[in-house]
Amino acid sequence: MAGGKSEQSAPQEPRLNKPKRSRKRNTKPPSLVDRILAPYRWTVRWTLRGFIALVVLAVAMVALFGVVNPPTTHTMWSEGRRLNEPVDHTWVAASQIAPVMMRSAVAAEDANFCLHWGFDVAAIQAAIEAGGARGASTISQQVVKNVYLWQGRSWVRKALEAGLTPMMEAMWSKRRILEVYLNIAEFDEGVFGVQAAAVHYFGVDARDLTALQAARLAAVLPSPKDRSASRPSNFVQRRAASIRAGAETIKADGRAACFEG
Numbered sequence: 001m002a003g004g005k006s007e008q009s010a011p012q013e014p015r016l017n018k019p020k021r022s023r024k025r026n027t028k029p030p031s032l033v034d035r036i037l038a039p040y041r042w043t044v045r046w047t048l049r050g051f052i053a054l055v056v057l058a059v060a061m062v063a064l065f066g067v068v069n070p071p072t073t074h075t076m077w078s079e080g081r082r083l084n085e086p087v088d089h090t091w092v093a094a095s096q097i098a099p100v101m102m103r104s105a106v107a108a109e110d111a112n113f114c115l116h117w118g119f120d121v122a123a124i125q126a127a128i129e130a131g132g133a134r135g136a137s138t139i140s141q142q143v144v145k146n147v148y149l150w151q152g153r154s155w156v157r158k159a160l161e162a163g164l165t166p167m168m169e170a171m172w173s174k175r176r177i178l179e180v181y182l183n184i185a186e187f188d189e190g191v192f193g194v195q196a197a198a199v200h201y202f203g204v205d206a207r208d209l210t211a212l213q214a215a216r217l218a219a220v221l222p223s224p225k226d227r228s229a230s231r232p233s234n235f236v237q238r239r240a241a242s243i244r245a246g247a248e249t250i251k252a253d254g255r256a257a258c259f260e261g
Helices: 032-064 074-083 099-109 121-129 139-148 155-171 174-184 194-202 211-220 234-252
Strands: 186-188
Touching: 032 155, 099 139, 099 174, 099 211, 099 234, 139 155, 139 174, 174 194, 186 194, 186 211, 194 211, 211 234
Parallel strands: none
Antiparallel strands: none
């Protein structure tokens, strides 16, 4: 309006309060199954979380030792305690091990090493048919047992071994598995690894082992405290001759291709 008087605003219509929608609560009583399982849900949830954590830890440990050399094993530690002195052990890379030594170890312990994924089914079947009188453990299983687990025949250890072996086979090369095996195997009382064994028995480095020396070292692997590579019994001599022939065979038929560069 003129004369400085402010215009009067139009009267506002009163707001109508909309009625609130009532939220219907689910008043359905819990089922019998829910009432039974309710006290165990916390346990199941944390058990599942614990299992997942163990799987993640196992994957991490297997991946780690695929590139990092294990500093020791349970067997080395226990043997050192028994002898009350450090064990004789020197790590060497696969490139510093005579190829014939690698072939001899495979021929002695796991001739189908390049053909399986951690478990030799044919050897297991043969062991079952023999009533358990013969072993069926592959090199891969022995590495898992010695690096990650402990000696013994408990079902718990066997179950862990069964889970870790294919995991290691999937993450490590065959050459790496054999390298670790030859570096942690016991060849005499307190003597671990092929380098220490080569010096201990023959006064040479692992890369300089001859076919005969390699076969004799492989021949003592199942019972290192009862057999000698430098003073072989008749049994060790016969076994070494068989291993030497086997090493030549797997080289000729291609069963050494997976670990020979």
